[in-house]
Amino acid sequence: MQPGTAFLYDGQTARRHAVAVALTEDRTALRITGDTIPAPLLWPLQDLRAVPGHEGDARLVVTRHADGVDELQRDPARLLVDDPDMAAWIERTRPRLHKRDLRGGTGRRIGLRIGGALAAVLVMIFVILPALAGTLARLIPLEREQAFGRAVRTQVERSFGATEAGTLDCNAPAGRAALDSMVARLTAGEDLGYPLQVTVLDHPMMNAFAVPGGQVVIMHGLLDNAESPDMVAAVLAHEIGHVVHRDPTRHALRTTGSVGLLGLLFGDFTGSAAMVLLADRMINASYAQGAETAADGYAHGLLRNAGLPPEALAEMFETFRREYGDTGGIAAHFVSHPQLAERIEAARNAPGPQTESGPVLDDDQWDALRAICAS
Amino acid sequence: MTDIPQPPNHAHGDYTGSGKALFFLAFRTTLLTIFTLGIYRFWAKTRIRRFIWSAVRIDGSRFEYTGTGLEKFLGFLMAVVFLALYLGLIQILLAWFGMTLLSPAATPEGALLQTLGASLTGLATVPFLFFAIYRARRYRMARTRWRGIRFGMEPAAWGYAFRAMAYWALTLLSLGLLTPLMTFRLERYMTDRTWFGDERFVQGGRWTALYAAMKHLGIGLALVLGGGALLGLGAGVGPNLLGGLALAAGLVWLPVGVISYRVQGFAILTRHKRLGEDITFEAQPSTKTVILTYVVGAIGLAVALSVVTGIFAGAVAGVLSLTNLDTALQQMPAGAVIAGIIAVLGYLLTLAAARAGALAAITQPILRHYVTSVTLVNLAALQGIHQRAGDAGADAEGFADALDIGGAL
Structure with missing residues (x-):
């Protein structure tokens, strides 16, 4: 040079x-x-x-x-x-002119920090937030929880195409009476902790869900596809299980907590919202399994006390599987499909009532219930 | 007196970054960020900063950004440990308060209590936000060098957070009239703790001077209020027309006023800054240039992006039209898959291009204008400035990254 x-x-x-x-x-x-x-x-x-x-x-x-x-x-x-x-x-x-030099022990530091951050997030998502959600869900005054439930229900109805709350409700008097008698038989002598409110929504989807504040919504497609009133009662018993365990409220609380956390992790890069939603779905899937099993267990007991066979729940699940099993998408395939088999098994093995006291509705009532949306 | 021509004792800021280079750098790093599920964002930000810092030149010397992506990533992980705990709890408590207080209150006292309770929980993240803002600036300063000399800031983030909250409260209570007080005091708090080597910056001047920068904000507000009042009176066609016009003019004038306050506020604050006793600054940024740059950049970007989106949409439609849609959805043949891939790729590429384009066509030209508007007076005094010790910068802005503040730079 x-x-x-x-x-x-x-x-x-x-x-x-x-x-x-x-x-x-x-x-x-x-x-x-x-x-x-x-x-x-x-x-x-x-x-x-x-x-x-x-x-x-x-x-x-x-x-x-x-x-x-x-x-x-x-x-x-x-x-x-x-x-x-x-x-x-x-x-x-100078071949090393553009070399980057790292301080010694950098690899160990990276490992430690990643481990620490992961541990903190996992403990929050899987231990602290669920525990807190359970405690807080019990602390909400009943009328507030009901108000929140009404807001949630309105949103659900909107997503199904209702212009206003209540327009999709099915209220044919005879069907209503049949539904009430089904609810009365299932819940006789039970302390649910909530005034239970069961409604039917005019929508062809085969589904039922619980909303915060003691509301259970049955979608009309379920009534169409169920082969017997006992099967509807079984689903209802399962949803009542969610109500008693306060699952909808706990779920809502826990989700807001974990979505806030996940937002923190994924930051504001392009497409991060999708990542947050996806991760939340996966977390929920893991929670849902526990909640579903618990609600199933509750339903078995409720059905037995009402003199109904828990096996009806298994039959309903099989109908679900026939209807949605093969086209439920990747998530359904990996998450709930093998599990559905277990749940069917559990319902079949659940001890039945000492004496079966006949179907939950007679034929006339069953016809009336299935026609609850025809008014 | 001598006749030898002396080199001038002042220097203008100079910006050499090219839009094209920044666009492709930002585009590449944004794509990398997407494909690494966000992890690369620390390195992306670092590379963009390095580009921009070294494009700024004063008196022939470029700035240097010495931060690393790795330290930002590690700092973020550290912040996550703290914030995971804190934010998770805050979020769930907020949701709980939301549920408990959701229904309309029966009494006015109840309503007041509800608002108070909800806003108190909402405020829980605010101290962290201000804390993070100060820490982020401190980190950027600690990683900035000029002529080999480090900038630096004293560790005083909590002091800043408390002052910022107090001044914000004061500003809100005064309906914005005390905004200059907040702007000035907070800037002074930071400036007076900023160092270049062993020399301290000082923010001089008085906060009332900033009212001059609020002129256009005042005019816009007066037009909106006056126009609204005329309309409200509803007396005849003439006043209504006048009121409507005034309102419309005011609504355009208000954002102009906001930008004007930021630009001219920066100018006033900069003109009253000192480095040590002897080095002073001059700044003459033009509000008009900033607004024009913004508008032209935004329009250009919008046109370019709609062309790109159109091309991708056309490609998707073209592929789909070759296959029958009904059978496509049932059997997912190659056509539908290809169309889906083009759509997703097109979406991601467009998003990345939008981000990079905004940086290259809006942010950088405005930055260029700011930098070139600044003059450093009394270069000779720089000779006496000595190096300062490095700042380890424990969280390397991790709190700001975790809380999503700080924007593209």
Whole structure:
């Protein structure tokens, strides 16, 4: 390399030094001299590193590798090489010019931090938030929970195409009476902790769900597809189980907590909202299994006390499986499909009532219930 | 007196970043961020900062950003441990309060209590927000160098958080009339704790000076209020027309006023800053230029994006039209799959392009205008400034990243 000139920021003062740069005689270091620097600087060639961020600029900015000095592991001094020959020579002969130097133990630090953050998030999502949701759900005054439930129900109805709350409700008097008698038989002598309110929604989907505040909604498609009133009673008993366990409220509370957390994790990068929703669905799937099993267990007992066979629940699940089993999408396939088999098994093995007291509705009542939306 | 021409003792800011280079850098890093499920965002931000910092030049010397993506990632993980606990609890309590207080209150006292309870829980994250704002600025300063000398800020984030909350409360209570007081005092709090090497910045001037920057905000507000009042009186066609016009003009004037306050407020604050005793600053940014840059950039970006979206939509429609839609959905043949892939890819690419385009066509030109409007006076005094010790910057802005504040830079 031919000797040349450059500018130096010495890393100690903000002064700009005009310096001369040459190779030492043994060709292992740059020797930097100048009128304004007190003593010549020797920069070993193997320590030379380029300062990134000046791409597109003809000149090269060079510094020295120095362990533990700062976040970059670099000496604070900067040598600004404008001489094209010198810059080219340094670029050509220094393979480690653009190397990044990490502080020792970086891998361990990364591992520790990732582990700590994951542990904190997992403990929150799977231990603290569910426990807190359970406690808080019991602390909500009943009328508030009902008001919240009404708001949720209105939203659900809207998503099914109702223009106003209540327009999709089915209220044919005979069907209503049949439903009431079914509810009365199921819940006779039970303390639910809520005034139970069961309604039928005019929608072809084969489903039923519980809403915060003691509401159970049966969708009309379920009545169409059920082969016997006992099967409807079994689903109802399952949903009452959710009500008694306060699952809808707990679920809503826990979801807001974990969505807030997940938002924190995924940040605001493009598409992060989708990631948050997806992760939340997966978390919910794992919770749902426990909640469903508990509601099933409750339903078995309720059916037995009402003199009905718990097996009706198994029959209903099989109908579900026939209807949705093969087209339920990837999630349904991996999450609930094998589990549905277990639930059917559990319902079949649940002890039945001492004496069966006949179907929950007689034929006339059953016809009336199925026609509850025809008014 | 000598006749030798002295080099000027002042220097203008200079910005050399090219829009194209920044666009492709931001586009690449945004795509990487998407494909790494967000993890790359720390490195992405670092690379963009490095680009922008080194595009700023004063007196021939470029700024240098020395932060690393890795330290930001580690800082974020640390912040997550704290915030996971805190935010998870806050969110669930908020939801609980929401449920418990949702229904309309029976009495006015009840309503007041409800509002109070809800806003108290809502306020629980606010101290962290201000804390994070200060910490983020401190980190950026600690990772900024010029002529090899580090900038730095004193650790005072909690002091800032409490002051910021107090001044915000004061501003809200005064219906915005005390905004200059808040702007000035908070900026002074930060400036007076900022260092370049061993020299401290000082924010001089008085907060009342900022009222000059509020002129257009005042005009806009007066037009809106006056127009609204005229309309409200509803007396005849003439006043109504006048009121409507005034209202419309005011609604345009208000955002202009907001931008004007930010631009001219920056100018006033900068002109009253000092570095040590001797180095001062001059700043003459033009509100008109900032607004024009914004409008032109936004329109250009919108046009470009709609063209890109149109191309992708056309491709999807073209592929779909080759296959029968009904059978396509049932059997998912190649056509539908290809159309779906094009649609998803097109969506992601468009999002990334929008982000990168906004940075290159709006943010950077405005930044360029700010930088070139600033002049540093008394270069000679820089010679006496010495290096300061590095700042480890424990969380490396992790709180700000976790709380999603700070924007693209």
